[in-house]
Amino acid sequence: MARVRLNDVTKRYEDIVAVNEMNLDIEDGEFICLVGPSGCGKSTTMETIAGLTKPSDGTVHIGDTDVTKLPPKDRGVSMVFQNIALFPHMDVYENISFGLRLRKYDKDEIDRRVDRASDIVQLEGMLDRMPNELSGGQQQRVAIARAIVREPDVFLMDEPLANLDAKLRVHMRTELQRLHKQLDTTIIYVTHDQAEAMTMSDRIAVINGGKLQQIDPPLVCYNEPANLFVAGFIGSPSMNLVRGELAANGLRTDHFDLEFAVDDLESAVGDGVTMGIRPEDIYLMKNADSVDSASEVIEARTDVLEPMGDEIFVYLSLDDTSSEMMTSEEVSTASNQLLMSVDPDTVIDADESVSVVLDRSKIHLFETASGTAITHGIADLSSRPTAVEAEPTPTEAESGGQHE
Structure with missing residues (x-):
């Protein structure tokens, strides 16, 4: 040796x-x-x-x-x-x-x-x-x-x-x-x-x-991951990366907001920040009570489904843009797209309106300019209680469960 x-x-x-x-x-x-x-x-x-x-x-x-x-x-x-x-x-x-x-x-x-x-x-x-x-x-x-x-x-x-x-x-x-x-x-x-x-x-x-x-x-x-490159390279499929900006009470993106205590971070209000979340850390709203610290509710529409045997990859559109011609890597860095993984027995269809939450303990923040990691997990940055589950839509009520 x-x-x-x-x-x-x-x-x-x-x-x-x-x-x-x-x-x-x-x-x-x-x-x-x-x-x-x-x-x-x-x-x-x-x-x-x-x-x-x-x-x-x-x-x-x-x-x-x-x-x-x-x-x-x-x-x-x-x-x-x-x-x-x-x-x-x-x-x-x-x-x-x-x-x-x-x-x-x-x-x-x-x-x-x-x-x-x-x-x-x-x-x-x-x-x-x-x-x-x-x-x-x-x-x-x-x-x-x-x-x-x-x-x-x-x-x-x-x-x-x-x-x-x-x-x-x-x-x-x-x-x-x-x-x-x-x-x-x-x-x-x-x-x-x-x-x-x-x-x-x-x-x-x-x-x-x-x-x-x-x-x-x-x-x-x-x-x-130490920076945006490692975050995007390690893991298959890649981590979702969404660009935004720090506001006085959290992160603002084009399609959703996250609330947390910005004062606890070294970055300042107005700084460009990229949020990262892995597909397995995104949950359907009906499973939010299985997450220790769920984020605000994000409204989306299912686009493409990819059954993989042990899980299903669900491409979520946050606006009217389709991910049909996009790779999983392109989806992971598109600000209007999220890739979610669910259990194989989940009943879910394409072109379906869904409500999802993110696991706040698994949300990563990076400086957009330098790519350097700011924090891994924002659950401890706020005393805000876990998101309260809203009344499920008829479609959600009929859907199956997701991995916990």
Whole structure:
């Protein structure tokens, strides 16, 4: 195992800054995911750790050693790429042992390491097979075993599951978590798939535009995003983001208001503020009594319904605009649209008038200009009682329940 530290690492390509003053401190034995959109700098960051790319500025430490100027072979790292790149003319044993044979390890030591690695990734009985006789998941295990036999201080994995089908990706995520427990070593994993990041990692490093946006455990990034980018990126579907302005008694938007004690915030009246709320934290009015602190009632009309099996996504229009041609990401940032999730047994139709409330404890506020988080939850910002349920409309009375 080894601790990995990046101190003010910057990588420039002429007039492009791929990584901008990156500071990371990864503990011994930690599984950390570098996550972000394509082109954000996460792979460049990993290549800098591996020694495949030299930083323009800053230093890289692995353990107690400054490895900034060391070649990859002397850094004690092994890397697994998106492209599995097995030698087609070599069997599994030869592919796994290739690096050891190149370094002229003793045959007994090679056998010991290959047997151990193949046992860890469950390749027993397959060592004499050729790559074209293996499934995609088995080929990926060979690539991982090839990295394991080096017994590195740090594993670097650059989107190793990207070329697998959805079902196999889920299976391999479980395998990688088991691998991490067995090896008890440091793993740095690059992905654009937030599901992989949320389920596998001890901490997530969210990167955008070459800059580190937030590094925290997955649920902290989900429940307490540091800024608007993290709020919109982490979570599927995305968090609803609605722009407004701070007033003397709360937040004003084009379609609804929220009352709370503005004096308790560092922002001032008149400042542009973006409210964030996740789809699962929006409730039909008839379920408002299940929310500890419900917001003011918001009138809306159901637009598009998306049954997902375990839940239904309901696109809500706050005016007459339809979301039919909009993606869930576009809806999440449209000021006249909200995306709500309800239980699969909820009886609800398209083009239906509904009243909804927000869970005030799950409402996030961000500075619109800078994107910085102001507060997570406004329930404690006001002593105003929970919204009193109004008389249900006939349509609401006939509707089913929503998740609590």
